[in-house]
Amino acid sequence: MTNxxxxxxxxxxxxxxxxxxxxxxxxxxxxxxxxQAWLKRREGLRFEQDWIAALKKNPDEAGRAEVxxxxxxxxxx
Numbered sequence: 001m002t003n004x005x006x007x008x009x010x011x012x013x014x015x016x017x018x019x020x021x022x023x024x025x026x027x028x029x030x031x032x033x034x035x036q037a038w039l040k041r042r043e044g045l046r047f048e049q050d051w052i053a054a055l056k057k058n059p060d061e062a063g064r065a066e067v068x069x070x071x072x073x074x075x076x077x
Contacts, residue, residue, distance in 0.1 A: 006031075 008016070013027075020030040 016027060016030050020026060025033070
C-alpha cells in the first residue's frame with residue numbers, strides 16, 4: 001500500500017470521523033471505501049455514455065420492440 005497525504009477541511013473531517021466511528025471504520029477505511037465507490041460510479045457513468053453514443057450511432061428500430069416483448073413472455077403451461 002502507498003500512503004497519500006490529502007487536505008480535508010475540519011467540518012468534513014469531523015463528519016467523516018463521526019460517521020466512521022458509528023460504523024466501526026477509521027478515517028483510512030472511510031476514505032478507501034469512498035474512493036472505491038467513486039470509481040465504480042465513474043465506471044457506470046462511462047458505460048452509460050458509451051451505450052448512449054452507440055445508440056445514437058445505431059438507433060434501435062421500433063419494430064424490434066415487439067420481438068423482444070414476445071421473447072420476454074413466459075408460458076405458464
